[in-house]
Amino acid sequence: MSQFKTPLTEKLQISLPIIQAPMAGGITTPQLVAEISNAGGLGSLAAGYMEPQQIRAAIVEIRTLTERPFAVNLFAPEHVQEDYARIQRAQELLAPYRDELGLPTETPSEPYLPNFSEQLSVVLDEGVNCLSFTFGLPASEDIETIKEWGITLIATATHLLEAILLEESGVDLIVAQGAEAGGHRATFIGQPEQGLVGTLALLPLLVNHVRVPIVAAGGVMDGRGLAAALALGAAGVQMGTAFLACPESGAHPLYKEKLSQGTEITTSLSRCFSGRLARGLTNRFITEMQAHEAEWPGYPIQNALTRAIRQAAARQNRPEFMSLWAGQGCPLCTTRPAAELVREWAAQALERSNAGH
């Protein structure tokens, strides 16, 4: 197959301009990450919610499966603001679901997330060569350290101001997350609506105004989307939803089953699962909680409050209470192996664009 040559493939020393999006919650298994890297793309371990020792174990396992580059994704640490009135109101709203799942009431407390410094230490210690961040960037000392270690630094922008800020911070690649994307909105500056621009509109604007290579995320489901992103000026794509139903994906079997229902599925944006706006398959929990969108505590508190519900729902096979993150392209999901898909998309894109060399 012909090789692609874009600023993304050059910077990461990979052969195809396809990054597998970090998808937290156990979806990015070492198998998925490795298969995609082996196929010529860049696998990403979504480590934001993982404890340091889990991250280390996953990296070690990935390395038994591939010698190619892969990325680790972390969440930029943030100030947690505890609002007890909101927490109490959330517990009231969540109580009927706990009852339905047979769960006791519990109020989680700090720490709501694994320790960021320890997560970062593991990544540095393991000599990972590509690190991506969601929800902004860590403190400038951390960025300096990451740069000193020679690690390629990727961060996500949802509007132009964020992209400019990331460029000024010295990131090597910017993922432009369009409104179509599944999972959490990466918005870290301004109002949520400001960060809900469709990929087709967002990409050329960022390409015009920043010099750092831009990677398109949101709505890209196959080689047609890759070709479109390259035509818009992107250096490549980051694809998540398109891998969700692959055999290597760690998504719950019922989650994969929902994704296979073709054109019948739709997505919604909601804060109900984590306190942060995110896009997922519309299910009973999202629908019933829609009216309370403005009442939830912020991330990561709401995320901690719903954790037991989501975990019990997974154990009890109740997808109506799971966070089934998915992008607007989800009706195009397939259940084929990840490596096969990556190779096919690359070939499709080469047919449709002039980016191949």
Next chain:
Amino acid sequence: MSQFKTPLTEKLQISLPIIQAPMAGGITTPQLVAEISNAGGLGSLAAGYMEPQQIRAAIVEIRTLTERPFAVNLFAPEHVQEDYARIQRAQELLAPYRDELGLPTETPSEPYLPNFSEQLSVVLDEGVNCLSFTFGLPASEDIETIKEWGITLIATATHLLEAILLEESGVDLIVAQGAEAGGHRATFIGQPEQGLVGTLALLPLLVNHVRVPIVAAGGVMDGRGLAAALALGAAGVQMGTAFLACPESGAHPLYKEKLSQGTEITTSLSRCFSGRLARGLTNRFITEMQAHEAEWPGYPIQNALTRAIRQAAARQNRPEFMSLWAGQGCPLCTTRPAAELVREWAAQALERSNAGH
């Protein structure tokens, strides 16, 4: 310049796969329509709000300026549901704006829109060869008549079910309106959210499931967007926002000025101007009325209720009360002549795609 050859150019006998979107409210002047058709695209006269004799005069004028094909756009007629409690509440909410603009209180009554049958008669009588509809399709008798007259029929879909219905109704081309698009959402089946899918996700889904050629609308601002749409499987694009600031556009001078403020401008979706969800530049009226989104009467009643306000705002140069429809690509607007833009985009797209022949 090389010629494009797509199902769109073939069906309409035009040389470039670019439709100028119908933009109601005086924007699609005969000059704009004719310039775009003369450049090789398809100009569209947005006649939805025009009285039959105005439509006739505009068609006659366009014909003095071009011999090439152009389209006329009409709104599919719909049942008007008068809800007096909502009308009264809307009048209360609008009263402070009327005061600020020095307008008396008035309650418009039926007819809220020009007579559709008379509009259609003029279009048939004038021998227009391409007719596009927004908000669904007219009654099947009207469609039959249009088809009997040999007119190319275009309609807009915002999700797959709408596209399937339009295909079954016998339309010749379907415009896939992505969530990025400016102006009214064309959604005519299901909930508004169902029709808010980004172009990059919407397009390949429709291409996979309907045989009628698909035209991409929403977020396309230049040749990069055209190339992307072609890569996604579209037969061409429909572009509106990209023409708003052209010298030939009938947009208010202050509307054009706002569009020239580059990266500082943002858009919002709102029902406040017409009762139907539409995307426009975020201004004072949209912002202040955001909390009342669920209270407005439906279209076209709300449209009639705000008409005097919008007209006075235009006369008094108060863009904060005008409906400044614009898509999410608006920061890429330019003030260059329409024909020059169309030719440049086509050349850009040919460079970036393999659709040229």
